Amino acid sequence: MLPRETSHQYRELAQDPAILEMITALSSPTAKAISYKIKNVLATYNSPDYVGSDYHPGGRHDNDFADFREIAIVPTADEITSLQPPFLRPSEILDDPNTKQTRLATHLDNQFRLLREDMIYEMREELHISLGKKKGHRRGLVIDDFKFHSVHCGKDVKRCKWGIALECQHDFPQFKQVEPKNRRKYLIENPKFLRHLSQSSLLIDGDVVAFPTINRDEDLLAKDPPIIVVQLDGEASVTKTLLKLKTATRIQLIQIDCAMFSYEPVLKTLQNTKGLSLSEELLFWVEDSAIGSPPFQPQDIIQAIKQDPSQNIQSLLKTSKPITLDASQASSLLSGLTQNVSLIQGPPGAFPPGVPSSIFESTPRNGKVFHWRTSGKGSS
């Protein structure tokens, strides 16, 4: 997979309608499939124009761009303090038949902005609490008075992403009762103290300049005075921090409690999305139109359940325990097996555990299943 910057030139070439038409005109089914794939990929980049409208993405602050792929995931200081409402679309735009051409790209863009706004809201709350602007039950750990130490990239056997090593001018109060040789042990036994990959806000001479991620290096933290490594992401944050750091007289770090790690990978994947499968069904479906069917369908099972929905399907599925379905379970199983996209409604527990598993088990061996559960598994 090519990174975004270098794939740009190929996209331009693919956008040439003459070339695409030529591929589509070829009779080979492989060529046809490829041409559809190219169209789908291009559609994810097909962002709409905002000419003549006052409300458009881009230009609010140093991390507001028309192309959502350019937005740094971690917000910048300007962004958090910006008083302008972010760019988000009303849902009717996505249903508007006139915007069909750009719907796929708009939808991805909007999903990205919505999810990111959730994250920023959480961060902003935490930041206000930590700066004392808002009352809250917890106040993030504040570490005052640093000096810029060096650039940090991990040990040479195991390099990590680059970060800035900041040397504390005073020892941590947490180390007061800890003997020098036990400092590292203390850090390992208290993983919540300056937790690895937790978010922080960096203040230089009283101003928030960036929201770096803490890279917990126990060896460096155990030093006296301790050294903290923070990682920065995005051009605006990196340049702002380094420009200010050079002449800084007071550097502070405040830990903020925000589950960035659960947002970041999803946001990154959205930015890197090239083409979306099942987009016909998910985005362009109109009422009463037919839903496509998946290429792999276990015909024997489908026929058997159609004939007699209440029969014991143990022998059909070759399971060790008997499974019988009631009428609604049987019909949902059938739709699950024969439709590209199906939505089965029911609260957890309304179905015996057998139904979703039946769907797995009815799938022929060449189909790989991705099964997703959220219940009580530390989802955030």
Added chain:
Amino acid sequence: MDIGIPQTSMVRLGGKSTQRTAPFVIHDLQKQNTGRKRTRADWIIIDHLKSSAEHYYQRLVQDFEAYKRQKLSYDDLLTHLEFDEPEYFEAFTVPPAEEGMITVWSKGRAVNKHYLLDRWIRGQDAGIFKSSPRVLETVEVWDILPSLRKDQLAKWESDILKEQVENIYKISKDYNSLIDQLMREMNASVTAILKSKRIIGCTTTGAAKYSNEIQAASPNILLVEEAGEILESHILTALGAETKQLILIGDHQYAV
């Protein structure tokens, strides 16, 4: 599982596990090395990425050293002027001595290449070169008032800092992208395990953490339970290029 799906065809991604689901946890499967072993070609890629990352690391360290230096060196300043302010560079270039001779000034000290720059910054005139043609040609530079020279110097210092920072950002970005690639290569065993299994069980956090690997394994069918609790964006990112079927189970009115 309860209806008898063989253990070996399942894998589980995500935080906690119960005693029953423990045999499918990805970390343990990785340790057991049920995925494929790295080939020679894999190692060549990894070694190549490692040495490129090391190269960028060295450059990053050098650039940070320059960034950290408290005082700007005259050499750095002259280099900056040569490219960005040629008329100043011209004015501060010490005229070459005649062949075999060394230009000296008071107490017989040799004139070095910083002589003119140093005098200008101190608010002095061109000293022994006062009447040299080069200085006379650049009289505008030497006419600047000493107080304004300080402002000019501050501007150059800030320009140089901006350049340094811009440069650091570029190198650091390339370095990070190499580290990213390296980690993806190192995680290839996860992809291999996912590819070898028929069922990938997953929590939201697990799906987010391994999103690259899941996309690479490209599941054909995506089955989501308790879909009412999952954000649409999470589902979109789990749809691989080869996904042909999506089944959502859940109640939108439950636990809103």
